[in-house]
Amino acid sequence: MKHLLSINDLTADQAISILDTAKELSKVSDGAMKKLPTLRGRTIVNLFFEDSTRTRISFESAAKRLSADVINFSAKGSSVSKGESLKDTAQTLQAMGADAVVIRHGASGAAQRLADSGWISASVINAGDGTHEHPTQALLDAYTIRDRFSELQGDFQGLEVAIVGDILHSRVARSNVLLLKKLGANVTLVAPPTLLPVGVESWGVSISYDFDQTLVKSNVVMMLRIQGERMNDSYFPSAREYSRSFGLDSVRLNMLKKNAIIMHPGPMNRGLEISADSADAGNSVVLAQVSNGVLVRMATLYQLLAADQNSEMRM
């Protein structure tokens, strides 16, 4: 495995191996957070064409804990904003000797283009491409679920996961659907029909327009960020109506199954898709998702970079 562009790049075993590695790293990382020498001498570039401080910091700290050299290359204030193409940027990074490029880009498929195009020989890690995928987010979500439901090891059989909100524009939803299905969970997408893509029937998941019905049978409720500007495009009439039908409010919080967990990839719109008391409830794992993000990204970097891809050697 050279790149991580989509969850489709991983077999179930490879995904579980990343989760297992992250678990071991969590033990190593417990207590005093010292650096591991694993990726000493490797250069990892965070190539961010979109602002995402959270994801960038998560990747940066994962890389640094493994002793890699990190270069942050953000589109703002760089030549990218002056119209430099993805190709030219990639070739610049190639010339700088990047071993891996972590790319966040507003265009779906940008990570794949970077990996396929021959512009650069580095490993490419997709840190979110348009409305396509965000594979490390799905991995950290699966890690968090596994951490909370200790009976789940390789197999998520029987686990009921509801993903609620703007599925149409969500790369988090696409990656999560692929990974959770791969691991054996039952996934139900909950959204108004306007926020579900045409063709979603082919995803092999259940669809529900009724949050309450889905909520009471779910072990995991994953809330997606809803962007206010969707209102202007008539995806739904008003924030209030959206909240009332698809928000996780105090009433719904009390309807949750015992032991069910609440997830959100952040940043949250408190009061819109999730109420403050739900976000801060004891069964909310939102902060665990953040800290697990570093572990999962360390594991991903280790799997992709620890061995030289060119020397698939013995022993």
Add this chain to the structure above:
Amino acid sequence: MAAVLDTGDISRALKRISHEIVEKNHGVSQIVLLGIPTRGAYLAARIAKFLEEIESPVATGTLDITLHRDDLRLRPPRPLLPTVIPTGGIEGKNVVLIDDVLFSGRTIRAALDAIGEIGRPKTVQLAVLVDRGHRELPIRADYVGKNIPTSSNESVKVNLSEIDGIDSVEIVGGK
């Protein structure tokens, strides 16, 4: 491909090492055994059992050194193995690292780095079942089950009943 050590040989060697550990450390109260997975961890468990018979129970754990290796680039990525540090930690203790074969010394160097991340033991000692020579670093074992001179194109295969179904040490390959 002949077995150099059999079940009885291995058991006797480990028992002798256990006695040497007790003797050198004047008891086992300050001892922490850390086995290097995979086979070093099983050896550590066996030594712990002997120590308990000889003296009293000892703190035992495992230490995966994968992330500290300096030859990661040369291998396909491999899953991390468990690191378990016994409650009580290693601070100020006499740590005995346990591995199956001592060869170049690089694994032990990595283990010393890994220990350095965890704490500052009073001493670090090394016990190995087999020392096959060919050191590339100034590292030596405190306790050796058996010295087996080998040529560098041979390899030493340690089988333990816990995972290999049989106890034996063999020399494989070489011409």
Add this chain to the structure above:
Amino acid sequence: MTILKSARLLDDSVVDLRLSDGKIAEISSSIVAKDKDVVTYDLEKNLLIPGFVDLHTHLREPGREDSETVATGSLAAIRGGYTAISPMANTFPVADTAGVVEQVFRLGQEANLCDVFPIGAVTEGLHGEHLAELMAMAKSKAAVRIFSDDGKCVFDPLLMRRALEYVKSFDGIIAQHAQEPRLTVNAQMNEGEVSSKLGLTGWPAVAEEAIIARDILLAEHVGARLHICHLTTAGGVDLVRIAKARGVRVSAEVTPHHLLLTDDLVTNYDPVFKVNPPLRTQSDVLALRAGLADGTIDIVATDHAPHPSEDKDCEWQAAAFGMIGLETALSVVVKSMVETGLLDWAGVVSRMSTNPARIAGYAGHGHEIAVGSTANLAVIDTSGTWQVDRNKMASKSKNTPFHGMQLPALVQMTFFNGRLVHDLNEGK
């Protein structure tokens, strides 16, 4: 004077032809050269048919001569067996005045490889707000008969109605790029299973069909001629079929790429497959083939759309829409229509030569092989195959989606007004 020996015709007869003054002067079982200045070509029983006529070509001149000029586009055309092409109006400046269409027409005459009949814009600047000077373009030297805002839809229904009515006076035709703009804001590919997985904004079939339906009704109401550009959906084929049954004066085209390629090719995000309207599904492809076979769709048109490499060597969303097609059109039609048993060679000739020439009123094109016909001819090796190589295209651009594919049928020669302008074996 030119003599063509051993030409195979559509009825499988093998004849010799004498070309003189740009026309076919004689056809008989054997013609022997009497004069010394006669040039003789042995066609070795390859198929002789009228040259193809393209009603949908983008040549980029004026304005983007780095991706194609009238001359390089003409060269690509004759390599594909075309003897007439129709450059669309979306140049810089837009071909919305007599001056611009005459300039393009003149550039075609200067290149002198095939006829270049410009298409005029329907609206000024393709803005969809005011009619362009359609009459002036019709009466210019370019004698424009087809008008299109191609690349953009004439969306305003009132403006579309007026355009349809206005061109009736000179038997003009409005060629509509059917795309409902509100339903295709930022659209990137066919809306369906594949787009849902790739996270690319969908271009739904209904956005094409809604405009086709509206325009058919408008054309019926005002009794005008309507031509539907690049039909891509099964629903669109149905609408045209119904309209024809009702007697509406509608004609329709399909591109070679929509006859062969489907939207699952987008999966690797390679923008060489980015085109507008987008590649659709396999069931659409089958419906288009059936429509072309049964005459619902009148013609094949290339929508040859050259783009410089930097407009394709980028992320999908940033890439330009379009594919080149003049040099591969025949082969793709043969692969999708002839090899599947849906059309015979006479059918290919009607869809690629006779019908487009008739729709556009291009005299001198699409005639049967007969004494007195203008000698705009193509010679086809129907049994040969070739591998598409984007680096060997006559077009200035390389954006062919067929690169690397092994395709049937070779255009051996093209004659324009009796003159050999393309010979595949030249220099061999």
